[in-house]
Amino acid sequence: MAGPWTFTLICGLLVTTLVQATLSPPAVLNLGPEVIKEKLIQELKDHDAISILQQLPLFNALLKEPAGGIPLLGSLVNSILSYIIWLKVTSASILQPQVQPSARGQELVVKVPLDMVSGFNTPLVKTIVKIHMETEVQAIIQVESSRQGPTRLILSDCFNSQGSLRISLLDKLSFLVNSLANKVISFLVPALPELVKSQLCPVMEMAFKDMYADFLHLVKEPVALGFDHLEFDLLSSAIKNNVIQLNLNAKLLDSQGKVTNWFNDSIASQTVPTLDSAPFSFIVRHDVVDSAVGVLLPPEELAVLLDYVLPELARRLKSSIKVISEKAADQMGPTQIVKILTQDTPKLLLSEGNAKVAQLIMLEVFATNEVRRPFFTIGIEASSEAQFFTKDDRLMLNLNEISSDRIQLMNSGIGLFNPELLKDIVTEILFSVLLPNENGKLRSGVPITIVKALGFEAATWSLTKDALVLTPTSS
Incomplete structure (x- = not known):
C-alpha cells in the first residue's frame, strides 16, 4: 500500500x-596558497634543504671554468682565489614562498626566496669576511594527463628568478680586503644561480612529489560511518588561479568491505564554490552526504x-x-x-x-x-x-x-x-x-581528520543547494 x-x-x-x-565531482578538495606554502616549506625541511644550501660548494664552483672559461680571466680568478683559505655558506634560510597563477593559465608559479650568508677566510685579515646572498627559486607546477590514470600535478620546471640575485658585503673592512671581497662577489654572481639550481631544484622536485602524495593520501583516508565507511579517490587534478583542485570520486562500503554505492561524475556541471579567503575547502556533493x-x-x-x-x-x-x-x-x-x-x-x-x-x-x-x-x-x-x-x-x-x-x-x-x-x-x-x-x-x-592534517584546529560547515562545504575556522 x-x-x-x-x-x-x-x-x-x-x-x-x-x-x-x-x-x-562527488567531492572536491580545494587547496589555497596558504596550505600549499606551509606544506611545501615543511617538505623542504624534511628533505634537509637548509643543510643542502649550507653545503653548497662555493669554492669549487668558482674554480670550475672561472669567468666563462676565458683563459686570461681564469688566471686572474685563480690568482685572487689564492688569497682565499676557505669559502662556504655559514647560514641559510628559506623564506615564505609565494604561490601565484601563471600568465599561461593552468599553471602555478611557486617562488621560494633564499637568504644566505657566506664567509671566507683570508690571511689578509683575522676575521671572517661575510657576504650576504639573496636569490629566488621559481618552480612551475602543471597538470599532466595520463592514459593510465587520472590527471596529476607535476613540477615541470625549476630555475632561478631573473633579477632576484643580490650579493653584498656585510661588513666593510680594509681597502684591500674590501677589494678582494668585491672580486669574490663578482665571481659568485654567475656561479651562484647555477649552483642553487643544480643543488636545490632536485630537492624542490622531491618535496613537491611528496607534498602531492600526502594530499592524495589524505583524501583517500576512509571516513567511518558506524560500521560502514566512505572512501574517496582522485578523479582528476586541476589548477584554478592559485588554487590546487583535487576532484574526487566516492564510494560507500559496508562492514565487510563490499561496495554498496558508487558515486560517479555527474553529467551536468555546476561551479564549485570558490575559496575566497579560506585556506582550503572540502566540498561534498549532496547525494554523497544524503547516502551517509x-x-x-x-x-x-x-x-x-x-x-x-x-x-x-x-x-x-x-x-x-x-x-x-x-x-x-x-x-x-x-x-x-x-x-x-x-x-x-x-x-x-x-x-x-x-x-x-x-x-x-x-x-x-x-x-x-x-x-x-x-x-x-x-x-x-x-x-x-x-x-x-x-x-x-x-x-x-x-x-x-x-x-x-x-x-x-x-x-x-x-x-x-x-x-x-x-x-x-x-x-x-x-x-x-x-x-x-x-x-x-x-x-x-x-x-574529519582532514582539518588537523592540514594544520588547522577547527572547521566550519556551510551549505549550498548542492553540497556540504568544510572550511577551517579562522583564528
Whole structure:
C-alpha cells in the first residue's frame, strides 16, 4: 500500500533537490596558497634543504671554468682565489614562498626566496669576511594527463628568478680586503644561480612529489560511518588561479568491505564554490552526504509501551482515539503499544544555509501487547531541521523538532476516519520517541581528520543547494 505514497513523496518533496544536486565531482578538495606554502616549506625541511644550501660548494664552483672559461680571466680568478683559505655558506634560510597563477593559465608559479650568508677566510685579515646572498627559486607546477590514470600535478620546471640575485658585503673592512671581497662577489654572481639550481631544484622536485602524495593520501583516508565507511579517490587534478583542485570520486562500503554505492561524475556541471579567503575547502556533493546520513539512520522498527514510558502521551492518545471510537479507546490497556517503522532511509534536502531530513514513517497503535492486529496504520511524511556542526575533530548532525507534513490512513480496524484528528498527538509521539532515538545514533558524529592534517584546529560547515562545504575556522 505504501508504493504510490512513497512515489508521491519522492516526486513531490525531493524532485527539485535531486535535479539541483549536479555538482560535477562527488567531492572536491580545494587547496589555497596558504596550505600549499606551509606544506611545501615543511617538505623542504624534511628533505634537509637548509643543510643542502649550507653545503653548497662555493669554492669549487668558482674554480670550475672561472669567468666563462676565458683563459686570461681564469688566471686572474685563480690568482685572487689564492688569497682565499676557505669559502662556504655559514647560514641559510628559506623564506615564505609565494604561490601565484601563471600568465599561461593552468599553471602555478611557486617562488621560494633564499637568504644566505657566506664567509671566507683570508690571511689578509683575522676575521671572517661575510657576504650576504639573496636569490629566488621559481618552480612551475602543471597538470599532466595520463592514459593510465587520472590527471596529476607535476613540477615541470625549476630555475632561478631573473633579477632576484643580490650579493653584498656585510661588513666593510680594509681597502684591500674590501677589494678582494668585491672580486669574490663578482665571481659568485654567475656561479651562484647555477649552483642553487643544480643543488636545490632536485630537492624542490622531491618535496613537491611528496607534498602531492600526502594530499592524495589524505583524501583517500576512509571516513567511518558506524560500521560502514566512505572512501574517496582522485578523479582528476586541476589548477584554478592559485588554487590546487583535487576532484574526487566516492564510494560507500559496508562492514565487510563490499561496495554498496558508487558515486560517479555527474553529467551536468555546476561551479564549485570558490575559496575566497579560506585556506582550503572540502566540498561534498549532496547525494554523497544524503547516502551517509542514510547509513547512519537505517530503516528500523521501534515498539514502545507508551503507558510505561510516556504515560501522559498515552493518556492523550487514548483521548484522541476516543473521539474516533469509544469502543477502541476502552480496549486500550496499560500494555498498549505504539510501533514506529521508518520506511527506507531518510532523504536530506539542502538549500542555501539550511538542511532538512524527510522521512517516510508508518505508525501503528495496538490496544495491548497481546493483540496481533493494530487499531490502524498511519503513514506519515515527516521532516526535521538538520543542524550540522563540528565538535573536536568530528562533524556532528542533530535533528531539531519534527513535523508531520502529510498524514494518511493506510488501513484501519476501527472504521474510516480523518487521520488529521491524530496529527498533533502523532507528532508529539514522534518527537518524544523517534527523534531521541535517531539523535542517539547520530551522537558519535563523523571523523574529519582532514582539518588537523592540514594544520588547522577547527572547521566550519556551510551549505549550498548542492553540497556540504568544510572550511577551517579562522583564528
